[in-house]
Amino acid sequence: MPFHPGRHSSSVRPMTAKGKWLLVTSGLVAPTIALGLALCGCPAPNAPAREQVGAPTAPSMSAPAPSATARVAFPADSGKVAVDVAAALPEVKSYCAALEKAQQPSHCAMWSEDESAPTTPCNRDPTYLDDCLWPVYLGESHPDHAVRFATIWVNLTSRSVGAVSDFACGRMPLAVWRGWRAKVSATPDHPPDCPEEAK
Numbered sequence: 001m002p003f004h005p006g007r008h009s010s011s012v013r014p015m016t017a018k019g020k021w022l023l024v025t026s027g028l029v030a031p032t033i034a035l036g037l038a039l040c041g042c043p044a045p046n047a048p049a050r051e052q053v054g055a056p057t058a059p060s061m062s063a064p065a066p067s068a069t070a071r072v073a074f075p076a077d078s079g080k081v082a083v084d085v086a087a088a089l090p091e092v093k094s095y096c097a098a099l100e101k102a103q104q105p106s107h108c109a110m111w112s113e114d115e116s117a118p119t120t121p122c123n124r125d126p127t128y129l130d131d132c133l134w135p136v137y138l139g140e141s142h143p144d145h146a147v148r149f150a151t152i153w154v155n156l157t158s159r160s161v162g163a164v165s166d167f168a169c170g171r172m173p174l175a176v177w178r179g180w181r182a183k184v185s186a187t188p189d190h191p192p193d194c195p196e197e198a199k
Contacts, residue, residue, distance in 0.1 A: 074117070074121070074156070078112075078117070078134065078156055079111075079112030079114050079117070079134070080112070081154075081156060081159065082112050082134040082135075082136050082154040082156060083110050083111065083112050083136050085136075085154045085156075085159050085160065085161060086110065086136040086138065086152035086154055086161060087110060089152070089161060091178065091181065092110075092138060092152070095108065095138070095149060096108030099140050106140040106141060106142055107140065107141040108138075108139075108140065108141070109137065109138070109139045109140060109141035109146045110136060110137060110138055110139075111136070111137050112134065112135075112136055112137075113135040113136065113137055113151070116135050117134055117135070118131055118132045118133065118134060119131070120132055121156060121157050122155045122156065122157040122158070122162070123157070124157070124158070126155060126162055128153070128162055128163035128171060128172065128173040128174075128197070129163070129171060129199060130162065132155070132157075133153035133154060133155055133162045133163060134153065134154045134155075134156055135151050135152070135153055135154075135165075136151065136152040136153075136154055137151060138150045138151065138152055148167055149167055150164050150165060150166050150167055150177075151164070151165040151171075152164055153165065153171065161174050162174070163177075164177040166180070166181075166194075166198070168191070168194065169194035169195065169198035170194065170198040170199050171198065171199050172195055172197045172198045172199070173197060176195050176197050176198075177195075179195075180192065180194070180195050
C-alpha cells in the first residue's frame with residue numbers, strides 16, 4: 001500500500017521501536033505547547049487577537065524609561081575646569097614647582113580622570129565622600145611612567161576642591177589633608193598616622 005502523508009504511518013506499515021517513540025513523543029508536543037502558552041498568558045498561534053483595554057502595561061520600546069544611573073550631560077570642558085580648579089591649590093603649585101627644581105627634575109602631571117567622572121553634579125554642600133566630586137590625577141611624569149601623588153576631588157558646581165585622596169592614606173577633607181601634610185613635612189623621617197577621616 002502506498003504511503004499517504006495525511007495518514008498516520010502506523011496504519012500503513014509496521015513501526016520500529018524508534019518509530020513508536022517518535023509517534024508517542026510527537027503526540028505530546030501539541031499539549032505541551034498549549035500548556036506553555038496557557039501558563040505564560042500568550043495567545044495560541046491561531047487565536048483571534050484580544051481587544052486591548054486601557055493603556056499598555058509594557059513600556060514602549062521607542063521611549064525607554066530613563067535609568068537611575070544615567071549620566072547627566074556635563075559641559076564638554078568639565079574635565080579641563082576640574083584640572084584648573086585643582087591646579088590653583090597652593091599645595092599643588094608648590095608640589096609642581098618642587099618637582100621642576102629637584103636634583104633629578106621631573107614634570108608635574110595632572111589630568112582629569114574622566115573614566116571615574118561623576119554621573120550627577122554636586123549640590124551646594126556635598127560631603128568629602130560624595131560621588132558627585134570630579135577626580136583629578138596629580139603626580140610626577142617620567143619618560144616611561146607616571147607616579148601618583150594624590151587625587152584631587154573637585155566640586156564643579158562651586159568650582160572648589162571637596163577632598164583629596166593622598167597616595168599614602170585615602171580620601172579626606174581638604175582641611176584635614178592640609179593639616180596632615182603639614183605634620184608630614186615637619187617630621188619627614190617619622191610620618192604621622194593617617195587621619196581618622198581618611199577613607
